[in-house]
Amino acid sequence: MLFPTIDFAIFFVLAFALAWALSPFPAPWKLSLLGLSYFFYGWWDPKFVLLIVAETALAHVGARLMHRSEDPKHRKAILIGTIAVLLGILGYFKYAGFLTVNIDNLARSLGLGNLLPLIQPTLPVAISFFTFMAISYVIDIYHRQLEPATPLDLAVYLAFFPHLVAGPIVRGGELLPQIRTRRDARHIDYSRAGQLILRGMFKKVVVSSYLASHIVDPVFTSPKSHSALDALFAAWGYAVQIYCDFSGYTDIAIGLALLLGIRFPVNFDQPYRAVNLQDFWRRWHITLSRWLRDYLYIPLGGNRGSESFVARNILITMILGGLWHGANWTFLIWGGLHGVGQVVGHIRRTRRAAAGIIEPEPTRWRHILSVFWTFQFVCLAWIFFRATSVHNAFAVVSQIFTGWSVTSTLISPLMILTIASVIALQQLPARLGDRLVVEISNTRLWIQVGVGALLLLAITTLGPTGVAPFIYYRF
C-alpha cells in the first residue's frame, strides 16, 4: 500500500497503537513490528514476503558463520559467497530480462541464433533497498563493526516498514541498537514527525504530481510535439518532480519512524544548492551515496592512487550506482555522466592542489554560477534518468536545441512559480519552518487537531485524484 492513501492511514494508526502498547515487552514488540512490516510488504504481492524472509535468513547465516570463524580466508569466503547469492537474487529479478534480451540480440546479430530463453521476472517492490541493507549488514559483521543480531532483530531491521519500500538505506549500526533499546513512550516528538509527514505529502501529492502531469509526462511521451521551451521546462520540472517525489517519500518515512520511536538518518540535504557534483552527491540520496562510498568506492581503492586509478574507481561506482536504479541503458548513461563529471572535478581539484593553488573564498557571483551550472548538468543527466530509452532521451535533448520554431503549449505562470519556488527554497536555511512547528506544538491540542486536519485537507484538495506511485519504489 502506498503511503499517502487512506488504506495506509488506517494501517498506521493501528500499527502505532499496537507497537506502543507492546513496547514495554521487547519480544512481542519486535514480533508485532515484524508482522506489521510483512503485512505491509505482502499487500503488493504476498509471495514476495518469502523473498525478504529468504534474504534475512541468508544474511543471518552468513553473519553467524563469519562471526564464529577466526580464519580470515574462511571469513572472506563466506562474505563473498553471501554477497554473491544476495546479488544473484537481485540480479535475477532486476537484470535477467534486460541481459537475456541484449545477449540474445547480440548473438542473433552474429548469426548465432537464439542463445538464451527470454524471461521477464516480475520485479519485487523494494528489492534493491533491502538487498543493499543486507549486504551492508554482512560487510559490517565481516569488519567486526557489528555484533551479529538475533534472527528477530535482523528480520525487523530489514523489513521495518517505514523504510522498506524506498529507503533510507539504514545501516545496521544505526537501527539495530534502537531495536534493542526500549523507547520512551511518554515523550514522542510528534510535532516534528507531523511536520515531516505533511511536508512530504505536500511535495509528493501536490508538487510532484502536478509537474508530472502538466509538463514532464507530456514532453517525454512525445518530445517532437513540443517546443524547445517546453522541453527545457520538462527537464527542470523533472528535477523538481523527482526531488519532491523522493525526498517527500523520505520525509514521510522518517516521520513515521519517529512516531514509532525510531530515528532514521537524513537522506536529502538541499541537493540543488550544490556547488559541484561531489557536493551534490553529499546532498542527494545520502544513504545510497554513502553506501556506494563505503562498500564499493573505498574497497576499490578510493582516491588512494594515480589519477587514472581514481578515475576508474569513480566511474565504476557511479555507473553501478546508475544501474542500481534499473535495467536500462539510460541509467547506465545517467551514472556515467555523473561519473565523468566527478572525474573531471576530481582531476581539477587534485592538480590545482598539487600546483599549490589555494582556492579562494568564492565570491557571491562565483557561488551562484557554480550552483547554476551544477544544476544544469544535473538536469541534463536527469533527462536520461527519466527517458524510457536512449532514443527518447536524445529526442528530448535535441528538441531543447532545435525546437525553437514550435510555440509552447504547456508552460504556465503557476508552473514557473512552482519550479522556481522549490529551487529557491533550497538556497535558504534548511530548518526555516522549525520555529513555526515549535509554536504550534506548544498550543492547545484542539488547535493542533484543527491545523493538522486543515493542512491534510489542503493537500488532498490540491493534489490530483488518485495516487501515483513513488518513483523510487520501482527500484
Place this chain on the structure above:
Amino acid sequence: MSELPPGEDLADEGLPPTPEERSSHPSMHWQQGRRTLSWIRVLALMVSILAVWLVLDSSTLLHNAEVSPVGTRRSLSLALLRPLASFANVVQITELEKGANRALGRNAEGAPQGHVLKTAGPTVSTLPKHHTPGVTTTTIDPLKGASPTSPARILLVGDSLGLDLGGSLQNALASTGIVAATLDGKESTGLTRPDYYSWPAELNTDLAALHPQVVVVMMGANDPQDFPGPPDVPFGIPAWTTEYQKRCEDFMRLATSQGAKLIWVSLPAMQDPALNARIAVVNQLQKQASSSVPGVIYLDAGTVLGGTTSPYSAFVTQGGQNVNVRTPDGIHVTPQGGDLLAHYVMSQLRSHYGIPLP
C-alpha cells in the same frame, strides 16, 4: 544557527528543555523547544485529525467511493461516508473544499472536468475559413492532400493502454510534419464507469475544439467491471454485454458524427489468464460494435503484440531482433511495443485513408 551535518538525525532526545535550558541556550528553543506527548495522546491526536479531515473531505471521499469498482470495499466505504457527508452538508463545512475544487477547475466533488494528460501536436493555428465540419468544399481529399501547411488532424484517445500507443503514435506522426496529432488520454478510465470519467463528454469537447479528420481509439482494459446499481449489473451477463456494446456503438457514432474517420484498436493479450478472458469479452463486443457503425476500421493489436487467443509473450521478433513489448505487470505496453503498434496504425492510415505518411 548551525546546520546539522548530513547523517545527523533531526530529532532531539524527545525531552523538552527546562526553562533554565531555554534561557541559557536560545538556539535550543528553535530546534528543541517542541512539545512531546505520550503515545496515547499522540494516538488520540492522530485519530482526531483524521476524523476531522474525514468530515471536511467527506463529499470528495464519498464521490471517490461511488466511482470505485463495485465490491465490498465500495459498499463499506459508502456506508461510512454517506452519513458523514450528509452531516457535513447540513452544517455546510464542506463549502471550503467545494469552493477550492471549483477554483481548481474541478466539479464540487473534486473530479477533473477536463483531461488530465493532454498534449498537442504541431499547431494548426486556425481551421480553413471555409471549413464546415463534415463538409469538404474542395475536390482534394484533405487527408490525401495533407501537407506541412495543411496538416491532417488526428485525435488519439484512450486509457493507459491508449496512452502507451498514443505517445508513440503522436511522436511518430509529429515527425512526419504533415500531421497535427493530439493525444487525450487518462489512466483508469473507460466506457463502463462514466460516473468516474465520461469519455463521451470528453470526446464531445475534443471534437468541438479540434475538428479531427481521424480519431484513433484504444481503451477497454478498465471496462471488465460491474455496472453500479442499484441493482449492480455483474460483468459478463447478457444485460452487461448488451449495454456495453451499445455504449461502444454510441461512442463510435459520436466519434464519426462530424465526418471524422475512426480507427478502433483492440486490446492485446494479458499475462493473467483470468484478466485475459475478460479482455477477450471486451474485445469481442468492441469488434461487434465496430461492424455495426459505418466508417469504423477495427484493428487487431494482437497482430503486432499477440492477441487474447494467443499465448501471452512479453517479446516479439522484429527484423531478426527480440523486442520487449510488454511491461512486467503483464498488462501495459513498453515504449518499444508502442512504437511497433504505432507503425502498424500508421500503415493503416496510409492504406485506408491515403495519408501520404513516409
